[in-house]
Amino acid sequence: MAASHFGEKVYIWAAFYQKSQAIDMKTTSQSAHQTYIKQHQDRFLGELFDLLRIPSVSADPKFAPDVRRAAEYIRQRLLEAGADSATIHETNGHPIVYGERIQDPALPTVLVYGHYDVQPADPYELWDSPPFEPVVRQTKEHPEGAIFARGACDDKGQAYMHVKAFETMMQSGTLPCNVKFMIEGEEEVGSDNLEIFVQNNKDLLAADVILISDTGIISNTTPSITVGLRGMSYVEVEVVGPNRDLHSGRYGGAVANPINVLCNMIARLHDEKGRITIPGFYDKVTNLSLDDRKAMHEVPHNDDEFAADLGVDGLQGEEGYTTIERVGIRPTLDVNGIWGGYIGEGAKTVLPSKAYAKISMRLVPDQNSDEVTDMFAKHFLSLAPKGVKVAVRPHHGGEPAVIPTDSLEYRAASAAFEECWGKAPVPTRDGGSIPIVSLFQRELGLDSVLLGFGLDSDNIHSPNEKYGVFNYLKGIETIASFYQHYAGMKK
Amino acid sequence: MAASHFGEKVYIWAAFYQKSQAIDMKTTSQSAHQTYIKQHQDRFLGELFDLLRIPSVSADPKFAPDVRRAAEYIRQRLLEAGADSATIHETNGHPIVYGERIQDPALPTVLVYGHYDVQPADPYELWDSPPFEPVVRQTKEHPEGAIFARGACDDKGQAYMHVKAFETMMQSGTLPCNVKFMIEGEEEVGSDNLEIFVQNNKDLLAADVILISDTGIISNTTPSITVGLRGMSYVEVEVVGPNRDLHSGRYGGAVANPINVLCNMIARLHDEKGRITIPGFYDKVTNLSLDDRKAMHEVPHNDDEFAADLGVDGLQGEEGYTTIERVGIRPTLDVNGIWGGYIGEGAKTVLPSKAYAKISMRLVPDQNSDEVTDMFAKHFLSLAPKGVKVAVRPHHGGEPAVIPTDSLEYRAASAAFEECWGKAPVPTRDGGSIPIVSLFQRELGLDSVLLGFGLDSDNIHSPNEKYGVFNYLKGIETIASFYQHYAGMKK
Known part of the structure; x- marks a missing residue:
């Protein structure tokens, strides 16, 4: 699912950019954390590898037993790390792992959210090593090695950092507050059952802040924190023509071909200027001031380099907006999958009965996903010919969702980066979506801190997904640091 | 492949229609044939079933051993039926079975063409019984039972009629001429190697007429002979965008999505009037006179019934032409398959690297398939955006191809129908394509007689393909009758 997303080359909402001096302040707790992490880093990696070997693909029913195995694995590791309790909560879909360590009800409580399910690994043949057999290889961005596996970054690697940061603080005697873990198994398929779980367990989940690592940083030398996210509307469409597959020679030209019709309908979803043609689609889109738009471009970005990295000879998008704007502040519509007719080897002259597509729209403030889905459906149906x-x-x-940078939570996260990375993070806006952020705001009244450590080049949702060994270990340290600053600021 | 096609509801070139009185003329040979067929009909059916059990799908390499088994099966049955010789000819693809019975070089020679390969049976789940386990069930069109299996009609059932007609004449002492069999295994994938075989074996294949049963009749009460066929151009297109699958949230809106692009390019292949936009596409299309077009509509056809049979609420096609014209005398373009991105269960927000489609165009006199393929490629490439x-x-x-109705060969076929069906056949034009008909005209200088017995409702190329038991047995009788009339007229 769209739910994961990082800061990236086209990410930055520089209006928030705050220059910050590198601070050399090694605290006692940081020193203890670093020592502990260094001593146990091989085990920390080994445990993650065991988790990555479980093909917990939530979208595909045939992996359901593996999804459950992953949940059980997380539960066990939480208990070993020092949780008072850790339980598996059944849902109508995949289970939710909940665990907690309550030190003192008077102390602030951090609620950690993550997900142990992963995207499908298709197409397998494009992976350089099997997606569920993690290996470490050096890369340009990860000279100290990167872990290659589906879920290495999104989100097993990032979620598991929290378990290990918790262990590190427990073993170092530095856990300064209460902590609750809610690790779900349906993030990649829309978190429908998480929503029900949250609605039904508001007391259990009571906390002061939510901490999520499912985003990324600009680079390992330019840390950043995601403060804006796009929403999403995702639909599957079906076009049905004749009641059976027909011979194209005998019927072609006289009967609507569902594939041709679907292509035509999809083509009509954008106009010649790259704008989405759904009536009302842009009505609620927040238009930034020219100053704000200008400010977005103070960060380094180069269209030619961006295109060269993707191997394309040109970029395409909504007229009147730059690449940074197209991905950061403008809603979009993409076909994520299409199929129909004969797709095997060779030639078959079928005029198929049906054709399908999966279509997603990325939304920006203040669009509403249900409203947009309704608009899409109405418009799409109106495009259907006889x-x-x-x-x-x-x-x-x-x-x-947008997260305020002047909040205590944001400031604590910023301080953690300053302590562990030697520089303040850049606040960024991300093209992706984490629907649960707005769910938590709505249901629990809590802001989320998006303390993610992935890189744009980590290929999440793609073949050869990876996650830097440096990012994994430094992330554990930064999370532990966040707790110290957060608890300190809350006093 | 398109290569099979029948007379059908939208087929008739009534300019050729000749009213004919039913003739009651039971000849001695017909009587002998009827007796022999009746005595051996269970075995005739059983042998066909054995052939249908071999999944000789030429398009899919994994069935290659089965394709070869089917060839060997045909070879053995030709020898048993009385062939002097029958051999397997290797090609760069699937083999060609050749067999012959030369009674007297002075007699005329009939060259029988057929194919033992079949279309892929996908999607298997839409079959009521397994495609390669033939069963007989009653249907509305086939009260005496129909054989359900892939290839039952196209073309194993129809090709095998010739083997059994040959046996019938051999055993009845009525074979009045020489006969050669050329049964290939690549008709459904374009007959590329047949073309080479024909070019290299002109002496071996020397004959007076070619007899093919790979078409159909209007109904079991209205026999017909196909005299016009559409040609074909078939291409596979690939649209490649970014060099890897991307996260649609992070890149969507800034990078061309190959699926959206492919849809847009396909949509632009037709204009709003249903005309194909490829420059020059219609330049060589033979335009029929208004009288000829008017004559086409003297046969029964009803758009409402046609649509109701297909379960659609309206028909679609080139403006200014009727359904009969759209399928019979106008060229068409259909997408036969499309795929790209994530097509598994659930949702995945990928912006895929690639998208594909299979596209075929049906051609009419005097279009040329190579020219049209070139025009298509040039036009399609020109539609590609940056x-x-x-x-x-x-x-x-x-x-x-068009076959003259005043030829001796056509008249012999017509007489065979009159004798066996009690009425003269209607000459029809068919929307499908049998590329080998024009190949034979070009390379061997021979006209083909399209003596097919399938029905429009036989679902060739679709799930639940079938062939009437009546059609199979009556077809054997009619073929044997053709030989008598043909040899008699040639004297």
Whole structure:
């Protein structure tokens, strides 16, 4: 699912950019954490590898037993790390792991959210090593090695940092507050059951802040924190023509071909200026001031380099907006999958009965995913010609979100970066979506701190997903540091 | 492949229609044939079932051993039926079975063409019984039972009628001429190697007429003979965007999405009037006179019934032409398959690197398939926007063909129908393509007689392909009758 997303080359909402001096302040706790992490780093990696070997693909029912195995694995490690309790909560889908360590009800409480499910690894043949057999290889961005595996970054590697940061603080005697863990197994398929769980367990989940590592940083020399996220509307569409597959020679030209029709309908979802044609689609889109838009471009970005990295000879998008704006502050519509007719080897002259597509829209403040899904469905149905029946099935949605940088939580996260990375993080806006952020704001009244450590080049949702060994270990240290600063500021 | 096609509801070139009185003329040979067929009909069916059990899908390499088994099966049955010799000819692809019975070089020679390969049976789940386990069930069109299996009609059932008609004449002492059999295994993938075989074996294949059963009749009460065929151009297109699958949240809106692009390019292949936009596409299309077009509509056809049979609420096609014209005398373009991105269960927000489609065009006299393929490629490439690379790969082509009804061969076929069905056949034009008909005209200088017995409702190329038991047995009788009339007229 879209739910993961990092700071990236096209990410930065520089209006928030705050220059900050590197601070050389090694605290006692930081020193203890560093020592502990160094001593146990091989085990920390080995445990993550064991988790990565479990193919917990939530989207595909055939992996359901593996998804459960991953949940059980997390539960056991939480108990070993020092949780008072850790339990598996059943849902109508995959289970949720909940664990907690309550030191003193008077202390502030951090609620950690993460997910142990992963994206499908298809197409397997594009992986350089099997997606569920983690290996460490050096890369340009990760000279100290990167862990290659589906979920290495999104989100097993990042979620597991929290378990190990918790252990580190428990063993170092530095856990300064209470901590609750909620690690779900359906983030990649829309978190529908998490929403129900949150609604039904507000007391259990009572906390002061939510901490999530499912985003990224600009680079290992330019740390950043995501403060803006796009929302999402995701639908599957079906175009049905004749009641059976037909011979294209005998019927072609006289009967609407569902593939041709679907292509035509999809083509009509954008106009010639790259704008989405759904009536009302842009009505609620927050338009930034020219100054704010200008400020977005103070960060380094180069269209030619961006295109060269992707191997394309040109970029494409909504007229009147730059690449940074197209990905950061503008809503978009992409077909994520399409299929119909004969797709095997060779030639078959079928005029198929049906054609399908998966289509997602990224939303920006103040669009609403349910409203957009309704608008899409109405518009898409209106594009259907005679001779076909069209169905639109909503998959799941998520709302756009913005996190204030002047909050105590943001400042604590910023201080943790300063302590562990030697420089203040850049606040960024991200093109991706984490629907649960707006869910938590709505249901629990809590802001989320997006303390993610992935890189844009980590290939999440793609073949050869990876996560830097440096990022994994430094992330554990930074999370432990966050707790110290957060508890200190809350006093 | 398109290569099979029948007379059908939208087929009739009534300019050729000749009213004919039913003739009651039971000849001695017909009587002998009927008796022999009746005595051996269970074995005739059983042998066909054995052939249908071999999944000889030529398009899919994994079935290659089965394709060869089917060839060997045909070879053995030809020898048993009375062939002087029958051999397997290797090609660069699947083999060709050749067999012959030369009674007297002074007699005329009939060259029988057929194919033992079949279309892929996908999607298997839409079959009511397994595609390679033939069963007989009653249907509305086939009250005496129909054989359900892939290839039952196209073309194993129809090709095998010739082997059994040959046996019938051999055993009845009625074979009035020489006969040669050329049964290939690549008709459904374009007959590329057949073309080479024909070019290299002109002496071996020397004959007076070619007899093919790979078409159909209007109904079991209205026999017909196909006299016009559409040609074909078939291509596979590939649209490549970024060099890897991307996260749609992080890149969507800034990078051309190959699926959206492919849809847009496909949409632009037709204009709003349903005309194909490829420059020059219609230049060589033979335009029929208004009288000829009017004559086409003297046969029964009803758009509402046609649509109701297909379960659609309207028909679609080139403006200014009727359904009969759209399928019979106008060239068309259909997408036969499309795929790209994530097509598994659930939601995945990938912006894929690649998207593909299979596209076929049906051609009419005097279009040329190579020229049309070139025009398509040039036009399609010109539709590609910046940010993608496009490839067009030709699969195979075939030329349109028209067979004269005043020929001796046509008259012999017509007489065979009169004798066996009690009425003269209607000459029809068919929307499908049999590329080998024009190949034979070009390379061997021979006209083909399309003596096919399938029905429009036989679902060739679709799930639940079938062939009437009546059609199979009556077809054997009609073929044997053709030989008598043909030899008699040639004297």
